[in-house]
Amino acid sequence: MELSYILNELGEDRELYFNAVAPPILQTSNFAARSVADLRHMLQHEPEAHLYTRGNNPTVTILEKKIAALEGAEHAIAFGSGIAAVSAAVLSQVNTGDHVVCVKKPYTWTNTLMKRFLPRFGVEVTMVDGTDPENYRNAIKLNTRLLYLESPNSYTFELQDIAAVVAIAKEHNCKTIIDNSFASPVNQNPIAFGVDLVVHSCTKYIGGHSDTMGGIVCGSRETINRIFEREYMTLGAILSPHDAWLLIRGLRTLPVRMERIAASTSKVVDFLVKHPKVEKVHFPLLSSHPQYNLAQKQLRNNTGQFSVLLKTENIKKVEAFCDRLQHFLMAASWGGHESLIYPIAASYTDHGLKPTLPFNLVRFYIGLEDPEYLIRDIEQALEEI
Template structure:
C-alpha cells in the first residue's frame, strides 16, 4: 500500500461511522458518565457479570464511550483488540506484567522511555524478574542478550531522544522462534505511519497522551494486539490494578482521533522543513531524525515506516548553558516535557551516550502545528540574541 492510499484508508477509518440509532443518531458518541449499569432482570445481570469486558456492568470493566475508542484504535493498528488505560505508563506496565513471571528475564532497548527502563530494571527486581538493556540498533546485541529464561523483548522504535530504530520484523521473527513475547512502543510514528503488528510484533503500546490525543489535555495509554493477548490483560492487569480510562477522557481522545491523519501529515511536513533549516546552522553538529538520509538507519525507516512525526533532536558542540539561553529566547517554542500537541516544545539536555563525540548538548524539538516559517525565524532570532551576549 503506497503512502497516499494508506492515508486515505486511515482517514476513512477514523472519520466514517454509520448512524447509530442507539444514540439517536448523535454524531459524537455520548459520554457515558456512569459508574454502573442497571438491568431489568437478575438473569440479565448475572449473564452480563460473567463477561464484564463484553457486557457493560461496571465502568472499571468496560464503558461504552471507552469501548468505542478501543474499537477505533484497534482498527487503526490493524488489530483484533485494544484496551485503554489511564496513562501511557499504565498501559506499558500492564503489557509487561502480562508477559513475565518470577524467574523470567526481559531484554529491553537501552534508549527506551526512562520510566519503562526503571520499571524493568529496578521495580520488577523485587519480584525476581531480571532485565538486560541492549543497543536496539544492533541485532547482534539483541540476540546475544537472550537467555533460556527470556520471556519478553521490549522495543521502542524510534526512541524518543536519539531516534534509534529497531528492525521490528527481524526482532519479531527472532523472538517468535524462541517463544518470546514482543512489545513495541509506537507512540512516535502512530498507526498512521507505522503498524508493528503487521511486522510480527505481538503487542503495541502507545502513550495516547501524545499524537493520538494531540491536544495536550489528556493523559492516557493503550495496549493493542490479538484478542487472546489483550483479553488476558483486560481480565488480569487491567481489572486488578485499576488503571482505567474514564469516559470523559475517551470522549476527548475520540474527538481528536478524527483529525489524527491530517495532523500527522502537517507535523511531518513542518518537522522536515525545520530539520532542513537547522542543518545549516552553526550551532548544530548533528540532527537525529529517521526520515533524513543522514540518519544511519534511514533505509530501515523507509522499509518499516510510511512517514515521520514532528519530534526529533539535534546535537550541539555548544554547552547546555548556552543552548538553554537559546531556548529561553524562543518566542514560539514552549519549554516543557511531552509532545504531540499543537504547540512546539523544546528541552535542552547534556549530551548522552550515543551522541557525536563533539556534542556537549542534546536539544529535543517538537514541531507543532504553527506556521513553520514562524518557527524557523524564531530559532534564528534566538541564536542571534545568544551570540550578542556570548560571542
C-alpha cells in the same frame, strides 16, 4: 479497513444515541441488569459486557475499537496513561524468574519499570543497543520471555528493525511489545511486522491538544482479554469516559495533523542540518542518517520529534539558546498543537546523578504552527551559540 471509515464511523452506533453526530460521554460507574439471568450473562462475559466502568464503558469502547483498527489489531484496551498501558502490557507477559530484553534508553518511566520495578518481583532485565537486532539475540537466555522495543527510541530516535527482532523472538519462543507512541498509528503499524502487543501513550499524537492523558494496548483478542481479567481489573488504571471522548475527538484529525507536522518538521530539519552552529540532528528520516533505509521501510512518514546537538562546549550558551526561543514552549511530552523543546541541560546540576545524554542535546517537537515562523525563531536564538 479504510482510514476514513475507522475515524468517522467504526464503533459509532449512532442510532443508539439519538443519531447524535458526536458520541455521548457515558459518565456512569455501573450498568443495571434487567434480570438475574441478564446479570449472570454479564458476569460470565465481562470482557465484552457493560457491567461496571472499571471494566467496560461504551464511550471508552468506541476509542478502543478505532485504535485497534488503526493498528490492525483484533482488540485494544485503554488505560488512564501511556505508562499504565506500558506497565500492564509488560506485567502481562512476565512471571517471577523470567528475563526481559529491552531496548536501551527507553522512555524514562519505562526505564524505571525495567530497571527498578521488575527486579523487585524477581524479573531480570537486560538493556541492549537496539540498532543491531543481533544484540537482542545475544542477550536471550533460557528464561527470556519478552523482547521490548521502542522505535523510534526516546531522545535520539534510533530505530530497531522490527521484523528482524520479531523473527528472533519467534525463534526463541518470546513475545514482543513495542511502544509505538513516537510514530503514531498513522505512520507505523508494528502488528504487520508480527509484533504481539503495540502500546501507545494516547496523551501524545492521538489526543493531539495537550489537554488529556491516556494509553492503550493493542493485540490479539485472547491476549487483550487476558490483560482485562488480570492487570486491567486489578490495577484499575482505567481511562475515564470524558478522556476517551477527548481522545476520540483527537482521532478525527490525527492524519491531517500528522501530515502537517511531517511537512513542517522536514522544513525545520532541513534548516537545522545546514546551520553552522548545529553539530548534529538526530532524525531517522534524513537521507544521511545511518538507518534511513530502515526508516523508509518501517515508517510511512516522519513525525514531529528530533533532537539537535548544538555546537558548543558551554552549557550556559545552550541555556541562553533555549531561553531565547519565543515560540517554543519548554515542556515535557509532545504530540500537541504547540511546538516544544526539552533541553537535556536541565538535567545537569552541580550535584546528583550525571545524565547519560550530553548537555548540548535539545529535543524538539514541531507542532502545527507555520514552519517559517518557527525557523525564524530558531534562527534568532542560534545567535546565542
